[in-house]
Amino acid sequence: MKIIELPIAFEFNGQTNTIFPSLIIANDELTLVDTGYPNFLPLIEHEITKKGYEMKYLKNIIITHYDDDHIGSLYDFKEKYPWITIIASEVESTYISGEMKSERLVQAEALLEHMPLEQLEFGTWFIKQLKDLKHVAINQKVHDGDMILQNECRVVATPGHTSGHISLYFPKLNSVITGDAAANEKQGLVIANPHFCLNMDNAKRSLRKIQNLQADTYYCYHGGKITI
Template sequence: MKISNGVAMLELKIQDFILHPTLIWDDETAILIDTGMPGQLDQIRTAMNDAGVPFEKLKAVIVTHQDLDHIGSLPEILQAATNQIDVYAHELDKPYIEGIFPLIKTNPENMNKEEWASLPKEMQFLYKNPPESKVDHSLEDGQLLPYCGGIQVIYTPGHTPGHVSLYLKKSKTLVAGDAMICVDGSLQGPVQRTTLDMNTALASLQKYLNFDIESVICYHGGICINAPKEQIQNLVERVEL
């Protein structure tokens, strides 16, 4: 789904869910934000082609955080690439993405026997064998990446220690990762069940008010174009109450 010139929200289907990576491009470069679950490389290629962007144009991948459904196809992308692809993530999530530490939320050692037994065999395999990938560049709050008119990093911890959101300056689009979800066009705060530090995650929403936002892409739920800045303001005011 095209959001503006050079910005598209992709749709990756996994069972009953749809994940929404973001694709950004200009005449020289294409950037992918988040990579779906393991095994979704073909879907990513197809979605990029549908947007008119060949896979070979991809020069960088930005990972908003360490969760399995965001880093899943990253190793496959790097293996399939015929050119150098730089990988960006926040330093606090970098060692998890690189496999130095087990992913926080899907570490089998942190689950009781009942939780583990309830998982399908395929998920048990993924939890035991999570994707691992190099991270070439560590992201910092306020950093401006010189791609496609400028991508500003907003450090929004809480969902994970190193969760980041990204502001696309040219299109005034916020890529929120999992800091918010979108339900029928309405923004909601992070999902408590999958958020490690809810208080910190809610406090992070305040940072969005510093930006001129015309649209928001949530990884879960998709696009919000209905007065997104006002919706974020309402979320922040509810937290402050």
């Protein structure tokens, strides 16, 4: 088994940004962790094939949490590769499937009521982005401590950014895929996008939790991997 990061560069608001979904390779089977913004499927496909892998071996997609930069292209992946198993925490699955309004949408709508005039355009656009996300059923709902991917990966509950956020720990590789529980800032682990955290106290505890794993490598969605 090995993990590689997929750097996906894109333009947003006049600036170049990069996200880093992870690809897990085990016994010729591929597992993608998070799917980028809407319409990112071709970008991710290109990065996977550029690294020498074939999309027909994509078996799973794991979603760390419900945010538009993590589930934006999930529906497109499921439509194109209907055989894939979609894995997420039980809490997040209710938002991804549309059973409940997402916490992020509730937060955004509440903030919009008190948003300064100069920020209203962005706030309105962001809410539309969240409402336009297409719902997808979750095939496998997981909980803290569950072992998945042939018992090579342990699910680590890391709430704070969202209440059902998960990270992934690989004991044999001594590596962690952090999602948004941590970001790489100047080769150090920090809380990702703190202004978006739904519970800052939980986010701080979750950051300590994955730091205490003392992994050799942390694969951060924002900022890329850190090798200790």
